[in-house]
Amino acid sequence: MNDTHTMNMVFSIRGLQAGYGQKSVLHDVSIDIPPRSITAIIGPSGCGKSTFLRCLNRMNDLTPDFYVRGKVMHRDEDVYGQSVDVTHLRRRIGMVFQKPNPFPKSIFDNVAYGLRIHGMRDQKKITEKVHDSLVKAALWDEVKDHLAMPALRLSGGQQQRLCIARTIAVAPEVILFDEPCSALDPVSTRNIENLIVHLKKDYALIVVTHNLQQAHRIADYVGFFHMGRLVEFGAMKQVFEESTHQLTRDYVQGVFG
Amino acid sequence: MLAKDAVYARRVGEYAIEVLIKLAAFSSIVITIGIIAVLMTETIRFFQEVSVWEFLTGREWTPLFSNKKFGVLPLFAGTAITSGIAMIVALPLGLMSAIYLSEYARERVRSILKPILEILAAVPTVVYGYFALQLVTPLLQRLIPSLSGFNALSPGIVMGIMILPIISSLSEDALRAVPHSLREGSYALGASRWQMVFSVAVPAAFSGITSAFLLGVSRAIGETMIVAIAAGLQPRLTLNPLVPIETVTSYIVQVSMGDTPTDSLEYRTIFAVGMTLFLGAFMFNVLGAWLQNRFREIYE
Ligand SMILES: Nc1ncnc2c1ncn2[C@@H]1O[C@H](COP(=O)(O)OP(=O)(O)OP(=O)(O)O)[C@@H](O)[C@H]1O
């Protein structure tokens, strides 16, 4: 693995260890996340998928007793470096959560939120960005006539797409998804999946999922975690169909879950 | 046979308890109705002698003098100015301490600060009254030489300190009830902590903060001892906080403690002003409920 290869990666992670207080959760995880692609993170419940994902945008900084060791590089920036501005980092590494969490504000204000906190004041520009983000998130046609409506009145699937629009609005380079469909019905799930696939021409996407079919449908790369270790990482086909690891084969064949 | 008796005894016991609980619940209703009925009849008798118009618009309040005037505005002004000063003190401080406690303070700091703050609420108001009169007024007089010994400013400030823990604690509850997922949503977009607090947590807790504020206002309007001790008992239609005034509540104290004959027009004034106080507080409650509904957001 040479340097130019590493440089092209959106994330380059070496020897990552993390945990909460006495409890260590991630052990020596090393992984490279390629740009403009979908990486699915799979593994049984409690194996550390969310913890891993939240290490990437330092979302765990706020969790008491959380610790992290090892190196997480985003492009050429050390994510846990001394001089990192976390707010700036999180803006470039977006995150969408398991349960849709729109703010109790209007649809418009939800999407404009990130723009405003980052200092955009020009109303015309904000309106334009809100429009573009809603279009990109495949929500515009459904909401264009009631942008002033409280976002909480949208359906779950619409709310999740709104959260994606809100994330897109601040122009991140990567979007992290933590089980984005597990609170949604099958139709909304398909919508979000299509949207994620569509987004990969512009972003690197990392999707934690419990749903192996989903990983199969959308992922270019798959990382399989088991008890805090990255057992395997590779192209989707390889992990699902040609894995040489017994654990991986058992998991993708549903022997345990 | 025995088992049957035991079942029967238990049933009787349950029934007795049920009746007792019902009585307790209904007694509060009965008492409330009783109070309102007394208030109403005495108020109606008062207004048979004094016109509502004179009462509500008159600029002088001298029911205890020989030249009787029944304009309640000076008492309203007294209540408004002391309550206003109290809220100017209590709202920002209470809100800031709520934000500090819920968003910034570490658990250890919080566990020390919160009980201390709550002690403020446990201090008897008579102590606050003398605190205002003997300590705060003389201190303020050094800054403002024209300040009278009795005035609205000092008891207003002290009342604000008294109300602070209510506002702080209720607002803190409201802030803590804001779901963690909303905070994370904000942080994930690159918000700093204070941006998250002021653009997500505080607006989401708005209805709770509003009701804390309104509860504070009604406590201030109803507060009696502090103003009776430190504000003077001189009804005066003014918004100048530096001179002696009288509030609605302290007037009621003044009359009920004095030697006014109980079946007289003078005595009935306290029911009339009491009724207006009651209506005022009621309006604040309705306003609070309305605002809460209006701004309620549903998080599952
Ligand atoms: N805030 C926390 N404090 C302490 N322990 C935690 C915390 N968050 C997670 N853990 C523990 O860390 C381990 C990994 O949790 P994590 O949420 O990363 O797993 P996961 O793979 O995302 O599971 P799931 O599929 O159920 O979401 C679990 O054992 C969990 O109990």
Ligand SMILES: [Mg+2]
């Ligand atoms: Mg998880």
